[in-house]
Amino acid sequence: MDLAHEAIDGLLTDYLYGDDRALDSLLAAGPASLRRLLAIRAGRAEPGWDMAEIVRRDRDDYRRPLEAQIHLARAFPDTFFDEVAEDPAQESALMETLEYIKDPRALPFLERQLRTRSPEYRRRALRGLAENGSADHTEAVAACLADPETRSEAVDTLARLGDVRAVGPLLREHLADDSSFARCAGAALDQVEQRIGGPLVPPVWRELGPAVFTAQAVMGVPWCVAEVLVEPGQTVRGGELMAVLENDAICQELIADWPGTVTEVRIAVDDEVPEGAVLLVVQSRRRIG
Structure with missing residues (x-):
């Protein structure tokens, strides 16, 4: 036509x-x-x-x-x-567009733009490599962890590539501090290790104690529980979605900051969670080696 x-x-x-x-x-x-x-x-x-x-x-x-x-x-x-x-x-x-299309013809453009001076184009290149790249790109992507403009995209791409060579860089970022970026690096490390069959060496952990997730009303409107994906005794990974709350206006996701074990799930009557009520308790831990 x-x-x-x-x-x-x-x-x-x-x-x-x-x-x-x-x-x-x-x-x-x-x-x-x-x-x-x-x-x-x-x-x-x-x-x-x-x-x-x-x-x-x-x-x-x-x-x-x-x-x-x-x-x-x-x-x-x-x-x-x-x-x-x-x-x-x-x-x-x-x-x-390349982050939404899987095609080997994308690679020359992505590889070239990964070296450009534009942070936006480098970010786009990383997102495209998450879809089109391979283990051959691990080192170039890992180098972007040193750039504050691109390190978030680099972490996501390394998780998708799943190459063993990403373990060291991701672990270093995870151990650096307790920032949200370090948590993201830990979640990516977990994904890579799952792909390669587990950690290269037994990890060392530090117990952090209970992480308590409470519900705070938004503009006075209480939350209702839309979905709970965990139960007591369940092990969760850092960055894992545990529950979804909703009210008349918006939704809120409860995400595990660190890996751990769910010790308590407490939901009010009729799935309504009043302000300040405890929804989940996770005995969390942080990888320190």
Whole structure:
């Protein structure tokens, strides 16, 4: 199906204004939809939409265009990579999409952008390598742990790559302090060790005592228990989701800060948790070696 630019612009406008049904027609139109969207986003063609209207409707002027690009790039990957090969100016559009696409053709772009001076592009490269990388990238990713601009993404990527060479760098970050980043490094270390069959050497632990999770009302509205995923006697890992609370406005997740053993689950009558009530108690411990 070969649609004129005007017809594709109309479908893109409908999708960006919130009509998800337009996506099927864009996909049916074939690679021309992707080429047109890339041309618009590169500034080579005038869009058929008003960005102010997108913000008014969606309150996010980037989400819908990027969503459209991801859907179309997944459907027509050959066109996507061919367009970038023909026009280097398209590389910025490519980089914001590669963390959502698994394709070996992504690797040269990701490897190059990992060395760029732009922190945002380095972060995007790391997120893309989490999807497309391999153990061959472990050392380059581990080097990003020293950069405050990229270390969070580096931890996540090392967890996904699951290479034994990540154990040492992640353990050093975990042992450095008791910050939230150290906890994230510990959670990533746990994922890597699970993949490689366990710790390389028996870990050394320090008991931290009970971690008590209480419910504090938000704007006076009490919490209700949406889901409890643990029970007394259960072992949890650092960063593991243990329970979900909700009220009229928002949800809250209870996450284990450190690994440990659940010793108590206390929920009020009818699953309502009054302010200050104890929901969970975890006898936690921290790895110190």
